[in-house]
Structures are given as structure tokens and as C-alpha cells.
């Protein structure tokens with residue numbers, strides 16, 4: 732199992748570049764976050780105590796969007812990058828019910844961190860850094876740390892089921908970036924190599940959506956489904 736400290740995410744320059752570019756390179760990022768809010772309001776908001784865990788929280792954007800619809804929720808934000816957590820703390824400084832944990836997925840898998848139980852566990856653009864075996868182990872831990880009727884919602888990139896589809900999905904991604912560049916009047920060619928860099932980065936281990944859905948079902952999650960999909964960008968999850 733590769734340790735977080737050996738990944739690009741342990742380098743502050745790399746995390747800075749992600750923060751600078753995320754709104755452009757993540758397809759329909761605003762839409763993903765608004766679906767997360769809708770999901771939260773539909774399935775979680777009515778519960779008396781709302782405990783949320785964000786795995787690989789980055790600069791805290793997903794929890795921030797949830798706090799905009801429910802400022803009373805309690806959140807734990809976990810990331811291997813201390814640099815990301817500093818930005819998350821800054822973004823969430825107005826909210827006093829946020830708890831920050833500098834730990835890696837490997838720490839979770841090896842039981843080096845102790846987690847409590849949650850009503851909602853989310854992750855955004857992060858679990859594709861694990862192998863499928865590690866993903867399954869993490870999904871099992873997620874299941875064991877959900878309260879009854881709690882939900883897991885994972886927004887992540889996936890591996891296409893075939894080469895033919897992969898070509899089109901990557902083309903869709905390229906078209907999205909081109910559209911964003913036109914809207915924001917960016918003509919620097921800065922994003923030209925982004926898709927190749929994503930494909931070549933050995934930290935990225937996306938797996939097929941079906942494999943991950945089946946893994947959740949085998950673990951015992953109910954209402955497992957893909958809640959949104961745009962090329963390789965997906966939202967999927969299930970209920971305990």
C-alpha cells in the first residue's frame with residue numbers, strides 16, 4: 732500500500748495548483764456540489780444530530796457547501812495534507828463545529844486513527860487514489876462508521892468500461908475545459924496537458940463504476956446507485 736507521503740498530494744505546490752484550477756478542471760463542479768446539497772437536504776437534514784465526515788476534504792469546499800444549507804451540522808474533515816487542512820480551517824473559520832484531522836486513508840485502513848460514527852460520510856475526488864482492494868477496505872470502514880440509515884456519497888472520477896468510451900469521456904472532459912477557458916477568457920494553453928497529466932499520474936487509480944457499485948452492494952449498502960454521471964465524473968453511494 733503506497734503511503735500518502737510518497738504521493739504528489741504531500742507537495743504544497745501540487746495542492747496549490749489543484750486549488751487554483753479545480754473550478755476549471757473538475758467537470759460541472761458547481762453542479763456536483765449542488766447535488767450534494769440536495770442529497771443532504773433530502774436524506775440527512777431531518778435527522779436530530781447531523782454528523783458529517785469528509786474523507787480527503789482538501790480545502791473544505793464540500794463541507795462549506797453543506798454548512799451553507801445547515802449551519803448546525805457537525806463536521807469532521809480528514810486529509811493527509813496539512814497544507815490542505817490549513818486552507819480548510821481558513822475557509823471554515825466562522826463555523827465552530829468543525830473538527831480537523833490530518834490523517835491518510837492508509838492511516839484509516841491500518842487503524843492508526845480512531846473515527847466515531849456519522850450520519851453522512853462524503854468524499855470528493857479523493858478515493859481514486861486507492862487501489863480497488865483499498866477502496867473496498869475503505870468502503871467497509873465507511874459502512875462500519877455510519878449510523879443506521881446513514882449515507883455514503885462519493886463524488887469521484889472512474890475508469891471507463893472500454894477504450895472506446897474512455898476516448899469519448901476524455902473528449903467530453905476536454906470540451907468542458909475548453910468551454911470554461913472561453914467563458915473565463917483564458918488563452919494561456921495552461922490546461923492543454925491536464926488530461927494527459929491526470930492519466931500519467933501514478934497516484935491516480937480510478938476503477939470502473941460498476942466494480943465500485945458492486946463493492947458497495949456486497950458490503951451491505953442499500954439504495955446503491957450512481958446518482959450523477961458526466962463522462963468519468965460521477966456521484967455514487969448508498970445507505971446503511
Ligand SMILES: C[S@@+](CC[C@H](N)C(=O)[O-])C[C@H]1O[C@@H](n2cnc3c(N)ncnc32)[C@H](O)[C@@H]1O
Nearest residue numbers: 740787788789811812815835836855856857860
Ligand atoms: C483532488 S483533491 C480533492 C479535494 C476536495 N475533496 C475537493 O473536492 O476539492 C484530493 C484530496 O485528497 C487528498 N488525498 C489524496 N490521497 C490521500 C490519501 N491517501 N489519504 C488522505 N488524503 C488524501 C489530497 O490531499 C487532496 O486534498
